[in-house]
Amino acid sequence: MTKKEQIYKCNVCGNIVEVLHPGAGELVCCGQPMDLMVAQKKDKGSEKHVPVIEGSSVKIGKEEHPSLEEHYIEWIEVMTDEGVCKRFLEPGDRPVIDVSGSVTRVRAYCNIHGLWES
Ligand SMILES: [Fe+2]
Numbered sequence: 061m062t063k064k065e066q067i068y069k070c071n072v073c074g075n076i077v078e079v080l081h082p083g084a085g086e087l088v089c090c091g092q093p094m095d096l097m098v099a100q101k102k103d104k105g106s107e108k109h110v111p112v113i114e115g116s117s118v119k120i121g122k123e124e125h126p127s128l129e130e131h132y133i134e135w136i137e138v139m140t141d142e143g144v145c146k147r148f149l150e151p152g153d154r155p156v157i158d159v160s161g162s163v164t165r166v167r168a169y170c171n172i173h174g175l176w177e178s
Pocket of ligand 1: 109170
């Protein structure tokens with residue numbers, strides 16, 4: 061049984077999906093079950109990925125995460141008391157987002173280091 065807002069990844073082709081409506085079925089891609097992604101919440105080493113929330117502004121990493129062709133934040137999802145805001149980024153884009161409303165939760169996805177949450 062899936063749960064709303066869970067994120068699954070196919071380790072064969074790289075498909076990533078988010079559950080918008082839970083169901084009893086198992087999510088399968090490329091002939092095998094997809095992996096439930098568990099967000100990391102604490103940085104270790106020099107990489108900075110934990111979303112930093114300052115009022116209605118969010119940035120990824122206390123020291124801003126790189127935004128290079130080979131290593132960048134693909135998307136940021138911000139939950140607020142008004143709803144959900146998701147921004148898809150390209151290499152070169154700063155991993156920052158301003159939203160309206162009070163931020164309750166943030167998730168971000170690094171193309172190398174995976175899913176992060178605050
Ligand atoms: Fe990273």
